[in-house]
Structure formats: structure tokens, C-alpha cells
Amino acid sequence: MGTDHEDLVWRETVLGEVLSARREFVSAVGTETVPLGSISGRVLAESIVAQRDVPEHDFATMDGFAFDATDSYPLAVVDGEVFPEDEPPSIGSGEAIRVATGAPIPEAANAVLKREEATVADGLLRGTDIAPGTYTYERGSNVSEGDVLFDGGERVSAKDAILLGDLDRPSLEVADRFSTGVLATGTEIHEGRSRDLDSPMLAGLVRSWGHEATYEGTVPDEYDRIESAIDRLATDYDVVVTTGGTSVGHKDHVVRAIDELGTVLFHRVRIRPGKPIAFARLPDHDAVVFAIPGKPIGAHTVATLVMRPFFTGETALPTVTATVERAVSLGPDGFEYAIPVTISNEDGGRRAMPLGHRDSPLRVYDDRFDPSVLSSSTRASRADGLVVTRTPLEAGDDVEVVPYSVIE
The missing domain is CATH 2.40.340.10 (MoeA, C-terminal, domain IV)
Structure with missing residues (x-):
């Protein structure tokens, strides 16, 4: 079946515009320092480079005996036991030492024999034959000094606190959240004859993507009032999200207003529902505008498929x-x-x-x-x-x- 919609653009194309604008905004907004417990959904202001090997020592992953696996049994068991909080002691050739799970092992050791596979009699250790590396976590096998582990501009999640904590990073420098003003258009909404179903949903999406959203009320389908409201909000916010008025009817004024205030990068995407979305940059205000169509399910659909990458940097759609x-x-x-x-x-x-x-x-x-x-x-x-x-x-x-x- 043919199509007469050649002026529309595919989602893959418009996402390039969205991500390009996002990169500029991330680099331009301020920064703040947040503890690891507050990093979920935040965007890194700088790359994270490992300052040391992780782990810094080889350590045991089982309770047992640490020694050089190239030595032959029996091995002399030295006094004491190594625990996770201890510094690794020294042992000589032909010697073994007791270790607990998580304990650093001596530099001369390269394997751990599980206790249940070991026999000690008269201070001598015997057991099953094991290869170097058995039940050990080797120095630098997780992270090597100098590794770039996170890129500046990357959005991090709660699980990233695991690795960052292991790097001794109790806090992170992150970009400020984008401030977002949400404006509903439509005379029927402004006069209270129809419910505004879109604004709470869109504000909730922006917050779930890690940014700030403020509901800024309604305006009727009057061009001057729509342009004035967007102009005002673009001065106060990084992002303006409007609902309704994006199609081609006589009272659909939003796209014309944002084109007057800045540059419309795209209007109408090859997605149904949600086709009449528009995206504009307003350089005089250092702001962007997402004009979202008014039907609520279409609004949600196109917001999650097109607007979401601006806030998250993520275009993949896991399935x-x-x-x-x-x-x-x-x-x-x-x-x-x-x-x-x-x-x-x-x-x-x-x-x-x-x-x-x-x-x-x-x-x-x-x-x-x-x-x-x-x-x-x-x-x-x-x-x-x-x-x-x-x-x-x-x-x-x-x-x-x-x-x-x-x-x-």
C-alpha cells in the first residue's frame, strides 16, 4: 500500500536531533555533588577513571589454605589465619596458611584449597591437586588502574553504586536535573469542560526519568496567549512540554508559536498513535520545547518513544x-x-x-x-x-x- 506522507520523518531520524540537543544541555547545565545513595537516574558530569587496581590484592573466595599451587604436597602450615581485615602475610616456598573467605592471600600464593578438601596432620597439609587461580580473586581482575569505567554524560542507576563504592567514590559530581514546565493547551481544558489527563502523566514521566517537572496550568486555544505562555516558560525552564494543539486544525496554534519563538526541528513523526509531536529549540531562551499531541494514550506513546531519550540518553527499547x-x-x-x-x-x-x-x-x-x-x-x-x-x-x-x- 502506498503512502502520501512523505513530509513525515521516521523515529530513528528524529532521535538524532533529540540526542544532539541533550548533549548540549548536559554540558551547559550546572553540577552538584550527590552521595551514592542518590545517584539513580542522574547524569555524570565527568568521566570516572579507576585510580587503582580492584581488587588491590589477590584474595580468597573460599575458607581454606592459601599456597603456591605449583608446590607439591605436603606443605608446612604456618601459624595463624588471615581474615578480610588483615594485611596479607608472607609465606615461603612449600608453605601454606589458613585463610577465610574474602581475606587477602600472601603474594607468594596463587590458589586456595577448600578446607573440606584439606587434611592437616603434624603441621603438614595434604589435599586434592589444584591449579593456580583456584578459589582466588586476582588483583586487577575486576578493574585495572586507568580504566575508564563511566563516561561523562552517562546516566547512572542504583546498581552503579556497587562499582563506584568499590572505587572509593562516596559521592559523585552530576549534572543538575533539567527543569521542566508542563503547559496544557485547549479552551475546553482551560474552561474546565474537559479534564486535563495529559499533564499529570507527562510530569510523572519526566520525574521518573530523573528530572524536575512543574505543572504550569492551562491556556485557551488563542495564538497570542499560547505564544506568550511558552515564551515565559522557556525563560524559566530548560524544557517546556506542551499538550494539545499540535495538529493542523484552525485552533492548533502550538507549532506555529514555537516556530516563531525558535526553530522547529521536526513536526510529525511516523508513529501511530502520537504522530503530530513537534520538537523545537529556542536558542534565545536556552530552552527546548516538546509539543505533545493531546489524546492521552497517543501522548504517552510518543512521549516514551521520542521524548524520553532527551531526559535519559537512552534510545534502546528493551523487549x-x-x-x-x-x-x-x-x-x-x-x-x-x-x-x-x-x-x-x-x-x-x-x-x-x-x-x-x-x-x-x-x-x-x-x-x-x-x-x-x-x-x-x-x-x-x-x-x-x-x-x-x-x-x-x-x-x-x-x-x-x-x-x-x-x-x-
Whole structure:
């Protein structure tokens, strides 16, 4: 099936613009020092280079006896036992010493014989034959001095505190969080005749991605008021996120306003739902604007697929494999379709039901995916993830599901 949407751009293309803008913002914002317990979701202000070998000594990974495995039994057991808090003692050729798990082993030792495999009689050790390296964690095998372990601009997580703690880094210099103002447009919302369903969701996403978000209220569908509000927020915030008014109707003023205030880098992406997203840079304000379409499920979809990389630096979409339970046909070629699915585990297998299909709890379409209606169906938010596809789904085929839990 052909397409007459040649002015639209693919997601892979627009993400380059998004990441380029992000790199500039990370380098331009201020920094702060945070303890390891507060690093999750933060962006490093500098690269982290190992200042020493880790571990600094070979150490035992089992309770037992440390010695040179090239020596022959019997070995003379020297007095004492080495514990993790001790400095490693010296032993000579043909000698062994008792060690506890986690204890540094003598420089002359290169292996540990487990206690249950050892026999000591008259001060002499005998046991099974072992090779050098047995039950030892060698110096520098984890990290070598000079290794670049984290790059400046990298987003770190709670698990990174493990390695950073091992490098004796109790705190980190990180970039300040992006400040974000969220503005809802639409006369029906401004006058209270319709609920603003997008702003709390979008602000929550920004916070879940490690940044700050402030709700800045609503404006009606009036060009001057929309432009004035965006102009004001771009002065106060690094990022402005607007909702609604991004299509081509007579009252859709947002894209024209941000084009007047700066440069629109893209408008309309080949994603359904969520197509009419726009992204602009406002150099006079040192700010960027994401103009998000108003239908809530479409807004969430395109925010997680296109806006998220600006805040996280991550473009990968981790997936889980599931067997799709119903066939779903698509609309025109030339789009990625983001199909919400629920996940169940049956007979040891993972199964995906398109939420919105006539056989699902939300009956929005028969067999052909309807992104226009579904993007307004708030119950679709109960899906577990998305299948992002350019080809129809066939019942019984395996599909890759992007769980919401990994992109929110």
C-alpha cells in the first residue's frame, strides 16, 4: 500500500536531533555533588577513571589454605589465619596458611584449597591437586588502574553504586536535573469542560526519568496567549512540554508559536498513535520545547518513544518475547504502529493480547488497529506494554513487547 506522507520523518531520524540537543544541555547545565545513595537516574558530569587496581590484592573466595599451587604436597602450615581485615602475610616456598573467605592471600600464593578438601596432620597439609587461580580473586581482575569505567554524560542507576563504592567514590559530581514546565493547551481544558489527563502523566514521566517537572496550568486555544505562555516558560525552564494543539486544525496554534519563538526541528513523526509531536529549540531562551499531541494514550506513546531519550540518553527499547493471541492488521504503510498489549503467562509461555481488539476487555477495533480511537481510550493505559511494528500481527506468532516498566 502506498503512502502520501512523505513530509513525515521516521523515529530513528528524529532521535538524532533529540540526542544532539541533550548533549548540549548536559554540558551547559550546572553540577552538584550527590552521595551514592542518590545517584539513580542522574547524569555524570565527568568521566570516572579507576585510580587503582580492584581488587588491590589477590584474595580468597573460599575458607581454606592459601599456597603456591605449583608446590607439591605436603606443605608446612604456618601459624595463624588471615581474615578480610588483615594485611596479607608472607609465606615461603612449600608453605601454606589458613585463610577465610574474602581475606587477602600472601603474594607468594596463587590458589586456595577448600578446607573440606584439606587434611592437616603434624603441621603438614595434604589435599586434592589444584591449579593456580583456584578459589582466588586476582588483583586487577575486576578493574585495572586507568580504566575508564563511566563516561561523562552517562546516566547512572542504583546498581552503579556497587562499582563506584568499590572505587572509593562516596559521592559523585552530576549534572543538575533539567527543569521542566508542563503547559496544557485547549479552551475546553482551560474552561474546565474537559479534564486535563495529559499533564499529570507527562510530569510523572519526566520525574521518573530523573528530572524536575512543574505543572504550569492551562491556556485557551488563542495564538497570542499560547505564544506568550511558552515564551515565559522557556525563560524559566530548560524544557517546556506542551499538550494539545499540535495538529493542523484552525485552533492548533502550538507549532506555529514555537516556530516563531525558535526553530522547529521536526513536526510529525511516523508513529501511530502520537504522530503530530513537534520538537523545537529556542536558542534565545536556552530552552527546548516538546509539543505533545493531546489524546492521552497517543501522548504517552510518543512521549516514551521520542521524548524520553532527551531526559535519559537512552534510545534502546528493551523487549520481552510473547506469543500474540489475535491477528491485527494495520493502516497505511509508512508508519510504526505502537499497539498496546496485556501480558499473561499460560502453560509456561508468555502471551500478548492486543488491548483494544474486539476480544480484549477494551473493544475499540475488530481486526484492524485503530490508533485514532484507541489514543483517546483511557482504559488502554491498563496495557502492560507496546508492540512497535511496521507489519501486521499474526495470531500465534512471537512478537517483541516493550514493557512499560522499562520506559517509564
